[in-house]
Amino acid sequence: MPSFVGALDQGTTSTRFMIFDHAGRPVGVHQLEHTQIYPKAGWVEHDPIEILGRVNEVIRGALERANLTAADLVAVGITNQRETTVAWDRTTGKPLANAIVWQDTRTDGIVADLAAAGGAADGGPDRFRAATGLPLATYFAGPKIRWLIDNVPAVRDALTGGRLLVGTIDSWCIWNLTGGVNGGVHVTDVTNAGRTMLMDLHTLDWSPALLEAIGVPRSVLPEIRSSSEIYGIGTGPIAGVPIAGDLGDQHAALFGQACFEAGDAKNTYGTGCFMVLNTGERIVESRNGLLTTLAYKLGDAPAVYALEGSVAIAGALIQWLRDNLGLITSASEVETLARTVDDSGGIVIVPAFSGLFAPYWRSDARGAIVGLTRYVNRGHIARAALEATAWQTREVLDAMNADSGVPLASLRVDGGMVGNELLMQFQADVLGVRVIRPTVAETTALGAAYAAGLAVGFWTGLDELRANWSAEREWLPAMDPAARDHQYARWKKAVTRTFDWVD
Numbered sequence: 001m002p003s004f005v006g007a008l009d010q011g012t013t014s015t016r017f018m019i020f021d022h023a024g025r026p027v028g029v030h031q032l033e034h035t036q037i038y039p040k041a042g043w044v045e046h047d048p049i050e051i052l053g054r055v056n057e058v059i060r061g062a063l064e065r066a067n068l069t070a071a072d073l074v075a076v077g078i079t080n081q082r083e084t085t086v087a088w089d090r091t092t093g094k095p096l097a098n099a100i101v102w103q104d105t106r107t108d109g110i111v112a113d114l115a116a117a118g119g120a121a122d123g124g125p126d127r128f129r130a131a132t133g134l135p136l137a138t139y140f141a142g143p144k145i146r147w148l149i150d151n152v153p154a155v156r157d158a159l160t161g162g163r164l165l166v167g168t169i170d171s172w173c174i175w176n177l178t179g180g181v182n183g184g185v186h187v188t189d190v191t192n193a194g195r196t197m198l199m200d201l202h203t204l205d206w207s208p209a210l211l212e213a214i215g216v217p218r219s220v221l222p223e224i225r226s227s228s229e230i231y232g233i234g235t236g237p238i239a240g241v242p243i244a245g246d247l248g249d250q251h252a253a254l255f256g257q258a259c260f261e262a263g264d265a266k267n268t269y270g271t272g273c274f275m276v277l278n279t280g281e282r283i284v285e286s287r288n289g290l291l292t293t294l295a296y297k298l299g300d301a302p303a304v305y306a307l308e309g310s311v312a313i314a315g316a317l318i319q320w321l322r323d324n325l326g327l328i329t330s331a332s333e334v335e336t337l338a339r340t341v342d343d344s345g346g347i348v349i350v351p352a353f354s355g356l357f358a359p360y361w362r363s364d365a366r367g368a369i370v371g372l373t374r375y376v377n378r379g380h381i382a383r384a385a386l387e388a389t390a391w392q393t394r395e396v397l398d399a400m401n402a403d404s405g406v407p408l409a410s411l412r413v414d415g416g417m418v419g420n421e422l423l424m425q426f427q428a429d430v431l432g433v434r435v436i437r438p439t440v441a442e443t444t445a446l447g448a449a450y451a452a453g454l455a456v457g458f459w460t461g462l463d464e465l466r467a468n469w470s471a472e473r474e475w476l477p478a479m480d481p482a483a484r485d486h487q488y489a490r491w492k493k494a495v496t497r498t499f500d501w502v503d
Contacts, residue, residue, distance in 0.1 A: 024468035028066025045098035077245025077452030079252035133292025142197035178232035245451030256443030269417035273314035288399035289359025309396030313351035345380030429479035
């Protein structure tokens with residue numbers, strides 16, 4: 001009998017396939033980066049064909065490295081960069097444009113028009129928040145779909161001809177992995193659909209009112225399904241294997257961290273930084289700049305909701321130091337460089353490259369380095385870059401505490417940056433709480449594997465998954481509270497310097 005579960009983790013900068021055993025331990029992995037395309041200032045794109053090629057390569061590579069075949073997999077789960085949007089032709093299987101990445105800000109005009117169209121009483125950035133849990137922002141997929149229809153002739157032609165399919169990256173991957181033009185399944189799950197601004201949080205279906213307001217035809221969209229069920233049977237490198245789990249990356253990380261109870265929270269440090277708090281079956285409206293979102297939905301069970309604080313730039317700032325400034329040659333070098341100094345030398349970096357997400361939601365903000373003097377060197381810049389991630393997380397945690405009414409006593413962390421021990425200690429210092437790194441730090445892929453395994457009975461329930469979780473290391477706060485407060489005030493002062501940059 002098959003004894004492993006696979007997980008495809010299609011992220012912003014790379015794609016990986018991981019294979020897990022029944023104890024939730026990784027037994028095989030292969031990962032490849034893909035190209036980041038920047039056609040104009042504020043535009044960020046990916047090539048869907050390149051991504052699909054990476055998908056097939058990493059699946060084959062992980063199986064080979066684990067000395068396994070597709071027949072050894074009981075199921076495959078998928079997790080993905082959530083709001084990134086793809087349009088393709090159902091008859092040829094070819095994308096009609098590059099994917100528009102979640103960081104992309106080209107829809108700022110559409111977003112402004114949507115806010116204004118609501119009128120004085122019902123308009124503004126919160127026009128659709130009651131239905132979607134989201135503010136109007138360039139972040140989300142619905143306006144990206146509208147932009148593609150309005151601006152790409154091939155997309156308009158496919159729409160007119162009844163050939164257009166649109167979806168987030170999970171839909172693109174599932175459609176292709178289940179046969180593509182030869183019967184591919186066009187589906188998404190509630191966590192991904194909930195990031196389009198087109199799904200109603202209460203009905204868990206596409207909202208006719210939202211579709212009309214934003215200008216997206218229902219016919220091009222995938223069917224919304226739960227996060228854990230069999231969507232179709234795989235082809236190609238996973239021929240014959242059920243594809244049975246689908247979660248947006250942050251929701252998958254929450255699930256992989258075994259945050260199954262209301263009040264459980266995790267923070268993922270990747271390209272961006274995302275803190276998610278499980279609120280159970282209750283929809284909690286944020287009054288402090290957070291997003292109300294789906295946590296997950298397991299088959300026919302009731303949906304579980306969450307509050308999320310989204311930070312656009314975290315690991316992407318380290319990539320910028322590497323790729324744009326040449327201060328380091330690999331991301332792992334940033335900790336070594338940052339340790340050459342004792343502090344940030346008085347500078348603060350606010351990485352508002354794509355505006356500011358939670359808790360500000362300022363699309364007019366742009367990045368800034370403030371406090372520069374001749375004293376500042378490469379080490380100070382590296383340290384300030386790490387500190388920027390920690391301070392942004394502190395702002396999200398403050399908002400989460402205010403919304404939930406229950407201050408967090410500890411924070412479970414995961415993602416690529418949690419191997420940076422200088423950052424983790426500074427994070428505990430500025431939050432004033434325990435920071436806990438699990439034994440399996442790549443919990444995004446693990447969460448997708450769990451969802452798929454539950455759907456086919458490989459795991460019997462959540463208690464079995466809880467038993468798999470264990471802590472690998474903890475950091476306790478060691479900073480003097482007065483110093484923490486002083487530095488936090490300086491951070492907030494620096495943030496205000498980024499406002500109103502874009503006219």
